[in-house]
Each structure stands twice: as C-alpha cells, then as structure tokens.
Amino acid sequence: MGPVELGLPALRRTGAPHAGLPADRPADPRLVDTYGRVATDLRVSLTDRCNLRCTYCMPAEGLDWLPTPQVLTDAEVVRLITVAVERLGVEEVRFTGGEPLLRRGLEDILAATTALRTASGAVPHTALTTNALGLARRAGRLAAAGLRRVNVSVDSLDRARFARITHRDRLPDVLAGIRGAADAGLTPLKLNTVLLRGVNDDEAVPLLRFALEHGYELRFIEQMPLDPQGAWSRTGMITAEEILAALSASFTLTPADPSSRGAAPAETWLATDGERQGRVGIVASVTRPFCGDCDRTRLTADGQVRNCLFAGGETDLRALLRAGASDAEIADAWRGDMWAKRPGHGIDDPAFLQPARPMSAIGG
Ligand code: SAM
Numbered sequence: 001m002g003p004v005e006l007g008l009p010a011l012r013r014t015g016a017p018h019a020g021l022p023a024d025r026p027a028d029p030r031l032v033d034t035y036g037r038v039a040t041d042l043r044v045s046l047t048d049r050c051n052l053r054c055t056y057c058m059p060a061e062g063l064d065w066l067p068t069p070q071v072l073t074d075a076e077v078v079r080l081i082t083v084a085v086e087r088l089g090v091e092e093v094r095f096t097g098g099e100p101l102l103r104r105g106l107e108d109i110l111a112a113t114t115a116l117r118t119a120s121g122a123v124p125h126t127a128l129t130t131n132a133l134g135l136a137r138r139a140g141r142l143a144a145a146g147l148r149r150v151n152v153s154v155d156s157l158d159r160a161r162f163a164r165i166t167h168r169d170r171l172p173d174v175l176a177g178i179r180g181a182a183d184a185g186l187t188p189l190k191l192n193t194v195l196l197r198g199v200n201d202d203e204a205v206p207l208l209r210f211a212l213e214h215g216y217e218l219r220f221i222e223q224m225p226l227d228p229q230g231a232w233s234r235t236g237m238i239t240a241e242e243i244l245a246a247l248s249a250s251f252t253l254t255p256a257d258p259s260s261r262g263a264a265p266a267e268t269w270l271a272t273d274g275e276r277q278g279r280v281g282i283v284a285s286v287t288r289p290f291c292g293d294c295d296r297t298r299l300t301a302d303g304q305v306r307n308c309l310f311a312g313g314e315t316d317l318r319a320l321l322r323a324g325a326s327d328a329e330i331a332d333a334w335r336g337d338m339w340a341k342r343p344g345h346g347i348d349d350p351a352f353l354q355p356a357r358p359m360s361a362i363g364g
Contacts, residue, residue: 030089045363046103053167074105114146132177139184219281240284263295291344307341
C-alpha cells in the first residue's frame with residue numbers, strides 16, 4: 001500500500017493577508033479574537049515526519065511527507081517566531097511535529113528564540129514535545145541552547161506493547177531519553193500518554209506509579225479525531241471519567257487549585273498512594289473542552305498559521321514571506337487569522353468536520 005494522501009490543497013484559506021485587518025478589530029497589537037481570548041502560546045511544528053508510527057496518529061507505511069521546498073527553512077522559522085514574540089505578544093514557544101528532534105537545526109532555532117525578548121523584556125519560555133528518541137544524546141545541547149522543558153510521549157511501559165503501538169521496538173531509547181532530559185535539568189519533566197481501549201487502557205496505574213517514582217508529571221490526553229485513517233470514534237475513546245475511575249482505585253486524588261490552571265490544557269490532581277505523591281493531569285479536549293481559555297496559536301512546518309487544532313482553514317505566511325512581505329504585513333496576516341478563531345473546536349457539533357491535516361502535519 002502506498003502512502004496516504006492528505007488532500008492538503010483542499011484547505012480553505014481564512015486569512016486575507018492583503019485585505020487589511022477587519023474593521024471591527026480593535027487596534028490591539030496582540031493576537032486577540034472576537035471572544036476576548038489572547039494567544040500568547042505559540043506551537044511551532046518543525047517537521048511533519050516522525051520516526052514512530054503510533055497507530056492512532058500515522059499509518060505504518062507513513063504519510064505523504066511535505067516536499068522539502070515547502071518546509072520553512074531555519075531562517076524562515078526564526079523570522080516568524082521573531083514576529084510572533086516581538087510584535088504579537090507571544091511569550092511561550094513550544095516546538096513539536098512530527099518529531100521535532102528530526103529537525104537538524106533545532107538547537108540553532110532554539111538559541112535564536114531564546115535570544116529574543118518578549119514585550120515585558122523576558123526570555124520567551126521554550127518547551128519541546130517529543131518522543132525522546134535520541135534525546136539522551138542531545139538533551140545537554142538543547143538545554144545549553146536555552147530549552148526549558150520537555151514533554152515526552154510514552155503510551156506504554158511494556159516493551160512488546162510499546163512496539164505494537166508505535167511499530168518500532170524503541171522503548172529502551174525512550175526511557176533513556178527521559179532520563180537524559182531529567183539529568184540535563186529539563187524539568188519539571190512531563191509525560192504524555194494516550195490510552196486506547198483494549199490496547200493500553202490497563203496502564204493508567206502503572207504509568208502513574210512510574211511517574212511518581214521518578215518525579216515526572218504524567219498527563220493523559222484524550223484521543224481526538226485527528227488521525228488520517230479517520231478511525232476515531234466518540235464511543236471508542238477512553239474518557240477523562242474512565243481514567244479518573246481507574247486511578248482512584250489505587251491513588252487518592254485531590255483536585256489541584258482550579259484557579260492555578262489558567263489556560264493550561266490539563267486539569268490536574270495531586271495523587272498519592274500513601275508512599276509517594278505528585279501531580280497528574282488529564283487533557284480532556286473531547287469530554288471537558290477548555291476552548292474558552294485557549295491561548296494558543298499554531299505554525300505548521302510549511303508556514304501556515306492555524307488558530308485551532310481543528311481549524312477548517314489556515315493562513316499562508318510562507319507565501320507572504322517568500323513574496324517579500326514586511327514583518328508588519330506578516331504580523332497583520334497572523335492577527336487576521338486569530339481574529340477569526342471560533343469559540344470552540346465543535347467536536348460535538350453534528351456538522352463537525354475533521355480537519356484535512358492530521359495531527360502529525362499540524363503539530364500536537
Ligand atoms: N513526536 C512528538 C511526540 O511524540 O510527542 C510530537 C508530536 S505528537 C503528534 C504530540 C502528541 O500528540 C503525542 O503525545 C501524541 O500521543 C499525541 N497525539 C497524536 N495523535 C493524537 C490524537 N489523535 N489524539 C490525541 N493525541 C494525539
């Protein structure tokens with residue numbers, strides 16, 4: 001079987017880069033929208049490629065990767081991040097993918113990002129979402145380039161099961177990567193897990209035990225309809241409620257102060273088994289959506305701004321940039337895209353349409 005076609009050309013364009021900003025938009029330089037939200041957290045996808053093939057994210061044979069000329073160069077990525085931080089009020093930059101460690105220029109992009117200053121004169125906060133393959137070797141260099149924190153995705157602690165889920169027998173490398181990141185001071189280190197019914201849904205407790213033992217913060221992510229195979233179903237996914245029920249059988253869970261959550265996607269609890277304690281989170285995007293507090297804006301590896309994971313359209317900053325647009329023009333196009341952000345992702349809406357781009361081509 002050949003690679004799966006993404007159908008990317010069918011995307012609707014939300015931004016009208018040359019038409020100026022909407023008349024009803026206030027003269028606010030930040031990334032404001034019509035619902036009063038302000039995006040300060042930028043997710044940058046550095047590649048759509050990945051070296052794992054998690055069943056819920058990518059078919060075993062891979063996808064039709066973005067052709068290299070369409071992918072932003074390091075200099076182009078840095079220019080767009082600079083516009084975001086210096087003109088649009090972005091304070092936090094998280095690098096993702098695909099697998100961001102596959103991007104050779106990652107350290108240089110990081111160093112250029114941490115050389116910037118936000119509107120308040122601070123160094124932008126930087127983070128990486130990664131599968132940790134190769135992280136053991138690179139964590140020191142990444143920390144030296146200014147990286148502050150990492151989230152490592154790991155869906156099973158059982159080697160054979162990990163290999164079945166990811167189609168690669170790489171659990172020992174992932175665990176080495178996690179240790180390497182912690183040793184390099186990239187803490188608090190977070191682990192991300194997607195539970196799949198009948199596959200790894202019996203691992204909620206062992207994964208939390210592992211996290212508490214090592215001082216990592218575990219976060220369960222509800223599976224979202226972003227797989228290219230279109231196999232997601234509302235009844236098939238494991239819900240936050242099920243995860244809480246499973247954890248409550250072995251741990252005492254106390255809700256963390258809700259006022260401390262802010263725009264964080266995870267709802268958090270203090271968990272203890274009587275011996276160890278720590279924090280556990282659930283990102284319940286489907287059953288307990290938090291769109292009203294969303295502060296995110298996304299840049300894909302091919303230079304498209306998306307105002308939501310589930311956005312039906314995007315704004316082509318790469319075309320603007322390569323046509324010689326000024327930073328001010330690029331900033332306005334970005335502002336225009338964010339102004340059009342919908343109130344919510346609409347997964348529960350009968351008219352919901354899964355975006356044409358899968359998670360790996362948006363940046364999770
Ligand atoms: N390769 C990196 C990694 O493994 O973390 C970054 C990209 S990956 C797409 C980011 C996160 O998205 C991972 O934790 C992955 O498990 C999660 N993910 C992928 N597809 C998902 C889906 N359909 N629903 C929820 N989470 C998903």
